[in-house]
Amino acid sequence: MPERTRRYRSTRREQSAAQTRQDILETARDLFTTHGYAQVTMGQLARSAGVATKTLYASVGTKTQLLHALLAVDVADSKATGLHDEVFRSTDLASAVTSLARGIRGNTERFAASINLLHSSMASDDKARQVWEYVVAQYRQALREVAEHLVAIGVVAPRLDVDGAADRLWFCFGLSAWRSLVVDCGWSYDDAERLLARQAVRMLEDPGPA
Incomplete structure (x- = not known):
């Protein structure tokens, strides 16, 4: 039973991480298109996406990788x-x-x-x-x-x-x-x-x- 619970929690975390990444990508597309890639900072993107800057880098990497x-x-x-x-x-x-x-x-x-x-x-x-x-x-x-x-x-x-x-x-x-x-x-x-x-x-x- 404990093993099954851990597996369930792991799946939920993976789904949450995938959704966070998708939300970040959609926010980035909107910001880059509206303001230009060079003008948007990772800090601005993190605030708009509602995530911590650390989470942003962990999810999508650098600005270039994004x-x-x-x-x-x-x-x-x-x-x-x-x-x-x-x-x-x-x-x-x-x-x-x-x-x-x-x-x-x-x-x-x-x-x-x-x-x-x-x-x-x-x-x-x-x-x-x-x-x-x-x-x-x-x-x-x-x-x-x-x-x-x-x-x-x-x-x-x-x-x-x-x-x-x-x-x-x-x-x-x-x-x-x-x-x-x-x-x-x-x-x-x-x-x-x-x-x-x-x-x-x-x-x-x-x-x-x-």
Whole structure:
């Protein structure tokens, strides 16, 4: 009986710790988005989350680790949306690229606040830049997997290898492409999705001079 009680109490503590961490992450996202990553201190975050500073560090680590955790959640969520599944079921280039554009557009729009947060933070904070580089690496890897599939099923230009296809997908669907059209030029996500999809198909079918 005592052993069972200890196990029960341990489970409750684990659940409480997980909820505390989730509350901290949500509070941090709100504060970073509202005030900017560089302006928010860990002390301010602790007070807003209603926890002791010691608890804050024990739960999420340093400020950089906290930002990394926020973006890691977004990366995990983006992979869970089935971005790859429909693309990998496609047997022609147009269908694959259309599915890819739709999936990436959904993730880009869904996580726009986090992307904007990182973009605004990395110029003044080296550690924020490290998180940006992590997100970019994850994103580029996902696009490379798509490129491998497209090359494998033979729907891209014959002389285009995986590296070449991946580079063109990044050019068309990378974070900067969406930001340039939606943020800088004021395009709707619908219009940006259609243009980037058409551009990607053209570049994969006709990659240009060797």
